[in-house]
Amino acid sequence: MPGGSRRLANLLPFVRSACVWRTSMRRFPVIPAIIGAAILGASAPAQSDEQPSWVIPDEIVIKPALVRYGEDVLTRLAEVLVGEIVLLRNDRVLNTKTYRLPSIQIGENPNAVWDILDDAVESGELVWSENNLVVENVGGQTGSLWVSGMGMANDQFASQYAHDMLGLDHAHQRSTGRGVLVAVVDTGIDGTHEALSSRVSPAGTNFVAGYPSPDDENSSDPSAINLMRGHGTFVAGLVSLVAPDAGLLPIRVLDSEGQGSTSVAASGIVAAVQKGAHIITLAFGTPNQSQILNEAIQYANDSGVIVFAAAGNGGELGCYYPASHPSVVNMAASNHLDEFELTSNWCDGVDALAPGSVSMVLGQVDDRRSVIGPVPGEGGESEYRAGRGTSFSVGFAAGVAALMRAQHPEWPNAEVGPSDIPITLAALMGAAYHYQVIALPGDTAVRPRISASVATDFGPLAPSPGDLNGDGCVNAADLGLVLAGFGGVPRSPGLHLADLDGDFVVGAADLGLLLALWSPCP
Structure with a gap:
């Protein structure tokens, strides 16, 4: 067993038993209810004439037990509806379908649609059915508040308080995250921003109508306010800082107003996994659970991908979903004083805290005590803003996870299989409990504030460039790994170390770099 694996095997029992960190992160068959009503399993979509604002009118998601069963259910629905039933999304990985139903029904039973869906679930034709729900990252849910961008530049971004608080200088001596791909499932990423340069994968995907690409850009709708344009770029910048x-990897599931749906978000998670992500950020939320998102998150975990989500920004007790999902790392926010950020939500399910605050002095942002991130500027310029929110705590936490994941090129292996990777990373991150903890409101509990320096100290040094298998040498074994992936795009759950030049493809340049780094074992 390599030294790093021996150290991990000895450490994990201590970490799992001692730290305040949930470890029920895999193979989760049933999700308990969070605050608010749950729409799960056999539950039909909302039947009230006055639907909650987070329910998308006339849109349903179903999971047929068999394809023909789904077609039979649609036939019965067509008998009570006037108009066309429109297929909006067909996810072949999750075996789910999203439909828009006509708003006019035939007959006197206002619940005819829901009765049909209930009966189909009860008879086994459908595994489940649910409403398609709104997810968003605007204020009061899990998003962030732009405070100011006046006079800020890369220097303030690089030297913000989180840099020293997380111990980045020390952490970067042990790992820089090389070989790890972080999917930012959000409003997209501005790949031209100076703070991100060549680190943005060209394999990003857009799932939102009205946007031509996964770039973090304005809506094509001239009436759009574009309030949340830049949110994904900001989160990506914090990941990259750490x-x-x-x-x-930019995965656009939210529009420039910061809104999307659970169906689209689930497709984004699936796409992130299929495109080789090791880590996923979900800086959005909804008050209710979603079965399609449950299954997408489980798919990610089973594939070796750890998922981070934001608790919410209402300054109140209660965490939004999907942060409340037990297989997700639920992040709340802390401030420059290493205390709880009062605008952050909290709940028993919070796993950890990370910086997510802004300080104002005489009406101006104090850049030494604020979170600062990159945002798209006008005319292609690179801009920076200060912002607060648990979304940004997610960015910092995902960056720390990337440092740690890069320290373990041996994963997956016989000891840590793909589905074990997320829970192992989460358990290791929880070791920070013994170094810095923050009390939640009411002093009823404490949670760890993540630390990149502490987290990376629990793992071995990340391998040097060219050492693809982590054995300390650059030799024929590494050459074989480059040749095995030659001409292709690196995939997870293994690290993308064969892509030596960072262009997201394994090619001749990578082969040349490997030969230049050749260093046989003694």
């Missing part, structure tokens, strides 16, 4: 050599 893990400067990690790749960034």
Whole structure:
């Protein structure tokens, strides 16, 4: 067993038993209810004439037990509806379908649609059915508040208080996140921003109508306010500040107002996994659970991908979903004083805290005591803003996870299989409990504030460039790994170390770099 694996095996029992960190992160068959009503399993979509604002009118998601069963259910629905039933999304990985139903029903039973869906679940034709729900990252849920961008530049971004608080200088001596791909499932990423440069993968995907690409850009709708444009770029920038050599995968599931749906978000998670992500950020939320998002998160975990989500920004007790999902790392926010950020939500399910605050002095942002991130500027310029929110705590936490994941090129192996990777990373991050803890409001509990320096100290040094298998040498074994992936795009759950030049493809340049780094074992 390599030294790093021996150390991990000895450490994990201590970490799992001692730290305040949930470890029920895999193979989760049933999700308990969070604050608010739950729409799960056999539950039909909302039947009230006055639907909650987070329910998308006339849109349903179903999971047929068999394809023909789904078609039979649609036939019965067509008999009570006037108009066309429109297929909006067909996810072949999750075996789910999203439909828009006509708003006019035939007959006197206002619940005819829901009765049909209930009966189909009860008879086994459908595994489940649910409403398609709104997810968003605007204020009061899990998003962030832009405070100011006046006079800020890369220097303030690089030297913000989180840099020293997380111990980045020390952490970067042990790992820089090389070989790790972080998917930012959000409003997209501005890949031209100076703070991100060549680290943004060209394999990003857009799932939102009205946007031509996964770039973090304005809506094509001239009436759009575009209030949340830049949110994904900001989160990606914080990931990159912590893990400067990690790749960034833009997955656009939210529009420039910061809104999307659970169906689209689930497709984004699936796409992130299929495109080789090791880590996923979800800086959005909804008050209710979603079965399709549950299954997408489980798919990610089973594939070796750890998922981070934001608790919410209402300054109140209660965490939004998907942060409340037990297989997700639920992040709340702390401030420059290493105390709880009062605008952050909290709940028993919070796993940890990370910086997510802004300080004002005489009406101006104090850049030494604020979170600062990159945002798209006008005319292609690179801009920076200060912002607060648990979304940004997610960015910092995902960066720390990238540093740690890069320290273990041996994963997956016989000891840590793909589905074990997320829970192992989460358990290791929880070791920070013994170094810095923050009391939640009411002093009823404490949670760890993550630390990149402490987290990376629990793992071995990340391998040097060219050492693809982590054995300390650059030799024929590494050459074989480059040749095995030659001409292709690196995939997870293994690290993307064969992509030596960071262009997201394994090619001749990588082969040349490997030969230049050749260093046989003694």
